[in-house]
Amino acid sequence: QKEVEQNSGPLSVPEGAIASLNCTYSDRGSQSFFWYRQYSGKSPELIMSIYSNGDKEDGRFTAQLNKASQYVSLLIRDSQPSDSATYLCAVKNAGGTSYGKLTFGQGTILTVHP
């Protein structure tokens, strides 16, 4: 089982729709969760972080965390063509010798078409 697994893509949505990206993780002790956006040929850019169960909203982005189900999601409302990118889910491990090691999922490619 992969440590961090994202829903397989690519995901294609029309402009103005809601894009839903999902992520599950295996380390039940994980405490911090992140969504990064990566445009083709560019480095990952942090767009959302969430640490507590529930929803966290920032503009058109909403991150949802359910630690009992070991599930993180990212909703993008009113999707725009500029949102077309690969979205990476990252989970910070609980500790041990890892000092909070960040583990990434494989990424989901999102395409927003006009």
Next chain:
Amino acid sequence: EAGVAQSPRYKIIEKRQSVAFWCNPISGHATLYWYQQILGQGPKLLIQFQNNGVVDDSQLPKDRFSAERLKGVDSTLKIQPAKLEDSAVYLCASSSKTGIRNGREQYFGPGTRLTVT
């Protein structure tokens, strides 16, 4: 505030050659990370430094990869000898602190795209 700097941006070498990458983290960031990102995959942590000490190098192929951060600021990652499967983007990231509740966010540099032929 300047971001994470990396050089070179691109490098093409033949297998069995050696290569070195350089990273300068955001000023004041004590924690520095090197990731390898193979095309179509998420970044994979190779090594993590806290100041000039290694915190985690469990996924670093130590027979060919080495990294150092002698003065606790900039860092170099070396591959010697390179293999075809080392073709990837090498990303450097930094954060202000380490641990679960501190320095949560990592900020990435532009990366070095390595092609091994």
